[in-house]
Amino acid sequence: MPVVVRGAGLAVGGLARVTLTILWQVSRVPDCLAVCGELFPGLPKSETTTMTFPYVSKEISWLHFNARVLQEAADPQVPLMERLKFLGIFSSNLDEFFRVRVATLHRLVKIRKKAIDLIGQDPVDLLDQIQQLVLHQSRQFETLFDELCGQLAASGVLLRRENELSPAQQAFVLDYFHQQVRPFLVPLMLNRKTAPLVKDHQIYLAVVLGRGGGEPDYALIQIPADRVSRFLLLPAAPGQTEIILLDDIIRLALADIFCYFDYDCFAAYTVKLTRDSELDMDDERFKTFPQKIQDGLARRKTGKPVRFVYDRSMPEAFLQRLRKVLHITNVETCIPGGRYHNFKDFMAFPQLPLQQAQYPPFSPQPHPQLLPGRSIIDQIRERDLLCFFPYQRFAHFIDLLREAAIDPRVTTIRLTAYRLARNSQIVNALVNAAQNGKKVFVVMELQARFDEEANLYWSDRLREDGVEVVHGLPDLKVHAKLCLITRHEGRKKVRYAAIGTGNFNEGTARLYTDHLLLTADPRLTGEVHRVFELFANKYRIPLFRHLVVSPFQARNKFRRLIQNEIRQAQAGKPSFIDIKLNNLSDPEMVRLLYRASAAGVRIRLIVRSMFSLVPQLAGLSDNIEAISIVDRFLEHSRFFIFANGGKPVYFIASGDWLPRNFDRRVEVATPIYAPQLQQQLRDCFDLQWQDNCKARLWDEGLTNRFRPRGANEAPVRSQMAFIARYAAPAAEPPQDQGGCA
Known part of the structure; x- marks a missing residue:
C-alpha cells in the first residue's frame, strides 16, 4: 500500500x-x-x-x-x-x-533518524521492502528464462552446458578456449590472507578445487565477457543451432586452468558483486574538477558491497567462506539466483534465422519538412520544426552540425553534452567545425553517472582539436539538451537553436523516444544564448521570460501553471493538465496535483518509471488518471500541456519532476509556440493515451494491470501506430493505428 x-x-x-x-x-x-x-x-x-x-x-x-x-x-x-x-x-x-x-539507502541507514526526516521513511524498512520485491521478481525471472530456453529448443536453438557436448564439440570448445579465452583469465586463490579485489558489475566463477578426500581449495575466476563474446555458436547438425555460454566454456576447461596442481574434482558457481557506485569527491582545494572525478572513479572500484548474487546451488559452507573473504557482513545484501548472472549480455544474443523471432526491421524516416538538397539552416529559418525520435531521423541534427561546420557565415557553435555515442558523430562534426575556424564551445557534464570516464576522454579529445570545453556550474549537474549556432546574415547575427528532451546521442536516438525543437525564433534562441553565457560567466544569473530553466524558476513556473488550472476549475471554467514524463516523485508537485484534482481539474499522466502519486482515490485524486507504457522503444520524451483558460500552453523539457531536476540540475523546458507543432504534441499525447495494448494503469495497489479494452474497441499500440504514421506519405495519414503484436 x-x-x-x-x-x-x-x-x-x-x-x-x-x-x-x-x-x-x-x-x-x-x-x-x-x-x-x-x-x-x-x-x-x-x-x-x-x-x-x-x-x-x-x-x-x-x-x-x-x-x-x-x-x-x-x-x-x-x-x-x-x-x-x-x-x-x-x-x-x-x-x-x-x-x-540501494547504495544511497545503505548510506542513509548510518543516519537513520535524520534519514526518516529526509526521505519520509525508515531506510531500513524500505530496504526490507526492496529485498522482498527483488527476491520475488528474481524467482519470476528464473522461471521465465527456463521457459524461454524451452521455446528456443522447440525452435531448434539449444543452449548447451559443458557436460552436454559431443566429443567433437568438446574439442572445438577447448580449442576456442585456448585461443580466445585463456589469455584473459587470472584465477584468484582464496587461501591467501589478503582479500581479492572483486570488480563491480562483473561475474565470476567461484570454484571448489578438490583433491582426493582432503580439504578443498577455493578460487575466483572473472568471466571476461568484456573481452570475449558471452556466446559461442557450436558445430551442430543441419537445421539446428547450438550455443554455449562463456561461463560453461570456462567450466569445461577448469582442469586445464589448474593443471599445474593435482586437483581431481571441480565445481563452479556463478557469483556477482554490486558495489556502491555513488561518486565521492574530496574537497581538496588544489585539485581540478577533472582530477576529483578521476579520484572518485578510482574509489568507486572499492565501494561498499550492496548486493551479492550467488548460485543458490552453492554449498552453504562455501557461501559463508566467500562472504567472509569478501567482507559481506550484511546478510540482506545476499540474493540467491540461478546458474547464470549478468543477463544484460543477452541483449547481444546471437542473431538467429528464426521466423518472426524479432521485431520487423525499422528505419527512422526523414522529416517531411526537411527537404534533401536544401540548406537545413535555411529551412529552420522558414519555420520551427519538431523532430520525433526514433520515428524520424536523428541524422538531421548531425547534418545541421555538419552544415554549420563548413558554412562560412557561421561563427560559433555551442552545445551541451551529457551522454555521447561511443563513436560520436556529434564530436566529429564539432571537431570539423573547430578545424574550419569556428569558435566551438562545449559544456561537458563530467558527473553523468557511469559516463564520467567517457566524458573525461571526450573533453580531452575536443580540447586537443581546438574546442573550448567547460564543465558546467559548481554543485549543479548540467542536464539540459541545448545547441546554439550563430551565423552572420547581412549585418545581423542570427541564432539557430536545438532544444531537446534527450541526449545528443545517435545510438540512443534509435532506441529512445524523444523530441527535438529546431528553431530560429529570437525569443527562444536569445534565451538559449543566455544559458550558455551562464556557463561562461558562472556568477551572473540571467532573466528568462520564455525558457523555463532549473534551478532558477522551473519550480515556481510549474507551480503557477498548476495553480492557474485550480483557479480556472474553481471558477467553473474548463481546465486540464496533460503530462508525459519519465519520473514524477517531487513531493510538492504531487501535493499540487492532488489539490488540482480535488478542485476539479482533469489530469492525465503518462509516467514511465518512478511515480509517487496515487490516482483514483475517492475525494482526493478522482480526477487523476495515469498510465505507463513499456514497449519496443524506451519512452523518454517529456512534455506538458496546460489548458490555460482556453489558450493551451505547451512545453517540452529535458528534466523530470524529481527534486533533483528542479533544485540541483540545470534543466531547460521550452514553450512550443507554433500552432502546427502544438498540434503534433497534442496528437502524440492523445495517441499514447488511447494505447490499450502496452499501457498499464498506475493504481493504488501498483498492480501493473494492462488498460482494459472494450469488446468492440479496436486495439491501439501507440509505438506501432507512430511507426506506421511516420512511414506513410504525409498526404495520406495511416488509418490503422496498430494492433497488439
Whole structure:
C-alpha cells in the first residue's frame, strides 16, 4: 500500500525543499481523506494540523516499472528473441538500481533518524521492502528464462552446458578456449590472507578445487565477457543451432586452468558483486574538477558491497567462506539466483534465422519538412520544426552540425553534452567545425553517472582539436539538451537553436523516444544564448521570460501553471493538465496535483518509471488518471500541456519532476509556440493515451494491470501506430493505428 507522508515546505538558498515524514500506511480510503483536510477545502478535517497526502516511495514504484519490463519478457505476443532482450534490460536496470538507489539507502541507514526526516521513511524498512520485491521478481525471472530456453529448443536453438557436448564439440570448445579465452583469465586463490579485489558489475566463477578426500581449495575466476563474446555458436547438425555460454566454456576447461596442481574434482558457481557506485569527491582545494572525478572513479572500484548474487546451488559452507573473504557482513545484501548472472549480455544474443523471432526491421524516416538538397539552416529559418525520435531521423541534427561546420557565415557553435555515442558523430562534426575556424564551445557534464570516464576522454579529445570545453556550474549537474549556432546574415547575427528532451546521442536516438525543437525564433534562441553565457560567466544569473530553466524558476513556473488550472476549475471554467514524463516523485508537485484534482481539474499522466502519486482515490485524486507504457522503444520524451483558460500552453523539457531536476540540475523546458507543432504534441499525447495494448494503469495497489479494452474497441499500440504514421506519405495519414503484436 502507498504511505501517507507529512510534508513541510522549506526555503533553502532560494530553492524549495520538501521534508517528508511517515505517519502510517493507508489501509482505507476514508482514513486517507481524513488526513488531507488541510490541503483540500471541503474534505473532512483532520485532528492533526499537519498537511498530509499519499506518497509512494520512488524506489518501490521504480521496481514496479521494472516488473513491467519483465511482463514484456513474459508476453507470448512479443517475438521470442525480443523477449530475451527484455530479460537483459530487466537485469541491466536492476544492476543500476542497486548501484545507485540501494547504495544511497545503505548510506542513509548510518543516519537513520535524520534519514526518516529526509526521505519520509525508515531506510531500513524500505530496504526490507526492496529485498522482498527483488527476491520475488528474481524467482519470476528464473522461471521465465527456463521457459524461454524451452521455446528456443522447440525452435531448434539449444543452449548447451559443458557436460552436454559431443566429443567433437568438446574439442572445438577447448580449442576456442585456448585461443580466445585463456589469455584473459587470472584465477584468484582464496587461501591467501589478503582479500581479492572483486570488480563491480562483473561475474565470476567461484570454484571448489578438490583433491582426493582432503580439504578443498577455493578460487575466483572473472568471466571476461568484456573481452570475449558471452556466446559461442557450436558445430551442430543441419537445421539446428547450438550455443554455449562463456561461463560453461570456462567450466569445461577448469582442469586445464589448474593443471599445474593435482586437483581431481571441480565445481563452479556463478557469483556477482554490486558495489556502491555513488561518486565521492574530496574537497581538496588544489585539485581540478577533472582530477576529483578521476579520484572518485578510482574509489568507486572499492565501494561498499550492496548486493551479492550467488548460485543458490552453492554449498552453504562455501557461501559463508566467500562472504567472509569478501567482507559481506550484511546478510540482506545476499540474493540467491540461478546458474547464470549478468543477463544484460543477452541483449547481444546471437542473431538467429528464426521466423518472426524479432521485431520487423525499422528505419527512422526523414522529416517531411526537411527537404534533401536544401540548406537545413535555411529551412529552420522558414519555420520551427519538431523532430520525433526514433520515428524520424536523428541524422538531421548531425547534418545541421555538419552544415554549420563548413558554412562560412557561421561563427560559433555551442552545445551541451551529457551522454555521447561511443563513436560520436556529434564530436566529429564539432571537431570539423573547430578545424574550419569556428569558435566551438562545449559544456561537458563530467558527473553523468557511469559516463564520467567517457566524458573525461571526450573533453580531452575536443580540447586537443581546438574546442573550448567547460564543465558546467559548481554543485549543479548540467542536464539540459541545448545547441546554439550563430551565423552572420547581412549585418545581423542570427541564432539557430536545438532544444531537446534527450541526449545528443545517435545510438540512443534509435532506441529512445524523444523530441527535438529546431528553431530560429529570437525569443527562444536569445534565451538559449543566455544559458550558455551562464556557463561562461558562472556568477551572473540571467532573466528568462520564455525558457523555463532549473534551478532558477522551473519550480515556481510549474507551480503557477498548476495553480492557474485550480483557479480556472474553481471558477467553473474548463481546465486540464496533460503530462508525459519519465519520473514524477517531487513531493510538492504531487501535493499540487492532488489539490488540482480535488478542485476539479482533469489530469492525465503518462509516467514511465518512478511515480509517487496515487490516482483514483475517492475525494482526493478522482480526477487523476495515469498510465505507463513499456514497449519496443524506451519512452523518454517529456512534455506538458496546460489548458490555460482556453489558450493551451505547451512545453517540452529535458528534466523530470524529481527534486533533483528542479533544485540541483540545470534543466531547460521550452514553450512550443507554433500552432502546427502544438498540434503534433497534442496528437502524440492523445495517441499514447488511447494505447490499450502496452499501457498499464498506475493504481493504488501498483498492480501493473494492462488498460482494459472494450469488446468492440479496436486495439491501439501507440509505438506501432507512430511507426506506421511516420512511414506513410504525409498526404495520406495511416488509418490503422496498430494492433497488439
